[in-house]
Amino acid sequence: MKKTLLLALLMFTFILTGCETGSSKQGKEMAVSGEDTFYISIPEEMPANGAFRAVTQALINRGWTVEEKTDAKIVATLAHREYNAKLTFTLEDNQIVIVSDSTKDGMPDVPIRWIRYLEKDIQKFLYVN
Numbered sequence: 001m002k003k004t005l006l007l008a009l010l011m012f013t014f015i016l017t018g019c020e021t022g023s024s025k026q027g028k029e030m031a032v033s034g035e036d037t038f039y040i041s042i043p044e045e046m047p048a049n050g051a052f053r054a055v056t057q058a059l060i061n062r063g064w065t066v067e068e069k070t071d072a073k074i075v076a077t078l079a080h081r082e083y084n085a086k087l088t089f090t091l092e093d094n095q096i097v098i099v100s101d102s103t104k105d106g107m108p109d110v111p112i113r114w115i116r117y118l119e120k121d122i123q124k125f126l127y128v129n
Helices: 002-016 022-033 048-061 112-128
Strands: 037-041 065-069 073-080 083-091 095-100
Touching (some): 048 065, 048 073, 048 083, 048 112, 083 112, 095 112
Antiparallel strands (some): 065 073, 073 083, 083 095
């Protein structure tokens, strides 16, 4: 009985807090403070097209839509549930630079968990290609 009551109380608390996870709270705070840029180191000998190939593979692997692809940048979007995520990838000083211009429920937000998944996939593809 106590376990059932505790479980019900935990579920009620979760619902009252708007089902907000730590990553979504962090994403809102990051967007407000302008912390919307991420960096991934690339091997020095890797040409730009190799780095962008890894980015493209990771985006496709995760279901993102590549909206624009040039020699200088890649722009990708993902609309899922209440998120409208837009990421721009550029190269700078042997790094892939990721800039988020994303919203959740119409408010600025950084989809931090999705970016972390992409970072892991990009790292994997950088060293496989």
